[in-house]
Amino acid sequence: MNQFKQWFRKFMQGRYGADQLSLSLLGLGLFMWLITLPFNHFIIRLICLVPIVLCYFRIFSKNIYKRQQENFKFIRFYTPILKKQQLLIKRFKERKTHRYFKCPSCKQTLRVPKGKGNISITCPKCKNIFHGRS
Numbered sequence: 529m530n531q532f533k534q535w536f537r538k539f540m541q542g543r544y545g546a547d548q549l550s551l552s553l554l555g556l557g558l559f560m561w562l563i564t565l566p567f568n569h570f571i572i573r574l575i576c577l578v579p580i581v582l583c584y585f586r587i588f589s590k591n592i593y594k595r596q597q598e599n600f601k602f603i604r605f606y607t608p609i610l611k612k613q614q615l616l617i618k619r620f621k622e623r624k625t626h627r628y629f630k631c632p633s634c635k636q637t638l639r640v641p642k643g644k645g646n647i648s649i650t651c652p653k654c655k656n657i658f659h660g661r662s
């Protein structure tokens with residue numbers, strides 16, 4: 529076991545390794561594989577393998593600069609989506625204690641405690657006052 533560890537460590541020297549994009553590709557490949565389980569066709573299986581092969585290509589690649597650039601682009605693309613997902617999860621968790629409003633003038637999302645009746649809400653960003661039922 530120790531010999532394998534040393535061999536693997538030596539093998540991975542100078543290689544890029546795993547990052548967010550690689551792990552996302554792996555997750556995408558596994559997800560595609562799972563949802564296409566009922567369709568046992570060679571072409572569909574091959575298409576599911578593409579993200580997984582890309583993932584391992586990136587992990588074992590020695591062109592570190594290029595892989596980093598790809599990962600930066602992925603993070604820049606994925607961060608807004610991730611933030612929206614996290615906000616949706618937070619809203620779902622707090623659905624019994626808080627209510628969310630969107631400011632009509634600046635579209636800022638505002639959170640107010642639930643069960644206070646008709647309230648006037650002041651947007652902290654643009655100071656616009658609007659009414660809502662919490």
Ligand SMILES: [Zn+2]
Nearest residue numbers: 631634651654
């Ligand atoms: Zn506002």
